[in-house]
Amino acid sequence: MITFVTTNPGKFREVSAALAPLGLRLRRLDRAYPEIQADRLRDVVTFAAGIVAREVRGDFLIDDSGLFVDALGGFPGVYSAYVYRTIGPDGVLRLMRGQPRRSARFETVFLLGRRGRPPRIFRGVCEGSIARAPRGRGGFGFDPIFVPRGFHRTFGEMALQEKNAVSHRARAAEALARHLRGRRG
Numbered sequence: 001m002i003t004f005v006t007t008n009p010g011k012f013r014e015v016s017a018a019l020a021p022l023g024l025r026l027r028r029l030d031r032a033y034p035e036i037q038a039d040r041l042r043d044v045v046t047f048a049a050g051i052v053a054r055e056v057r058g059d060f061l062i063d064d065s066g067l068f069v070d071a072l073g074g075f076p077g078v079y080s081a082y083v084y085r086t087i088g089p090d091g092v093l094r095l096m097r098g099q100p101r102r103s104a105r106f107e108t109v110f111l112l113g114r115r116g117r118p119p120r121i122f123r124g125v126c127e128g129s130i131a132r133a134p135r136g137r138g139g140f141g142f143d144p145i146f147v148p149r150g151f152h153r154t155f156g157e158m159a160l161q162e163k164n165a166v167s168h169r170a171r172a173a174e175a176l177a178r179h180l181r182g183r184r185g
Contacts, residue, residue, distance in 0.1 A: 002112070003060045005029045005052055010140035011063065011169065018164050018173035024180060029056065041066055041078055042121055045111040049119050058115065061176070065108040065169065067092075067142045069130060071099040080142070089134050089145045102129040106146060106168040110176055120179060124171030139163060 004026045006012055012028045019026060036047045041064040048062055066080040072095055076083035083092065096102070110122040127149045134144035136156025144156030148166050155163050164170040 001058070002026050003029050003056050003058060005031055005033060005056060005060055005062050007032050008140070011065075014160065014164060014167070014169050015061075015063075015173050017160055018170045019177055022177045022181070024177055026061070029060075031055075033062065035064065035081075038078060041107060041109040042123075044078060045109055045121070046119070049111050049113050053113050056113075060113045061110055062113070063108055063110045063169075063172070065106065067104060067106055067146065069096070069104045071096060071101040071103070084141050089142050092130070092142065093133065093145060096130055102131075104128055104130050104146065106142075108168045108172040110172045112176060112179070122172045122175040122179065124168040124173070124175065126166060126168040126171065 002024070004012055004015060006028065007030055012026070016026050033048045033052050035044050038044050038047070044064040045062050052060055052062055064078070066077045068074045068077050069092065076092070105128065106126045108124045112120045112122065129147050129149070131145045131147050131154050134156065135154045136144050136158070138158060138160070139155045144154050146155050147153065148155065151166075155167065
């Protein structure tokens with residue numbers, strides 16, 4: 001059993017659903033941890049791991065995710081949670097007004113902490129674009145404005161199973177699952 005430390009129930013649902021078919025179970029610890037302001041998602045989770053490791057017994061998983069918009073120089077990136085809380089998807093769309101270049105990507109970085117072992121990092125990326133207006137009520141965060149490459153619908157318009165087939169978080173979960181299966185075998 002791995003403890004997923006997150007205050008976000010949407011993330012927990014997505015990761016649990018992605019790992020369940022592989023026989024991997026998570027339990028959620030609804031707890032915030034300090035996030036430093038850094039340029040890379042990896043730096044954010046590495047810093048937090050030291051704090052979480054002192055407070056959680058056994059194996060734990062933490063993550064950081066971000067929406068990186070090319071026309072905005074990668075913004076909001078590591079500041080995605082703050083940007084979501086302050087200006088939200090509509091604010092990002094206002095910043096994009098008049099921008100012909102809509103390319104963007106979602107990234108997730110997981111850190112798996114295990115007693116007596118160095119932490120392991122797993123990354124997932126989903127390329128796509130920013131919609132012209134929010135669409136859909138599914139998912140959370142910036143899902144209503146992100147269209148994954150090869151699709152015409154936003155993450156907000158997709159069912160969980162469909163989103164988990166292509167999302168950044170599901171790809172990071174797949175990398176984690178491959179690692180865990182390899183350790184069992």
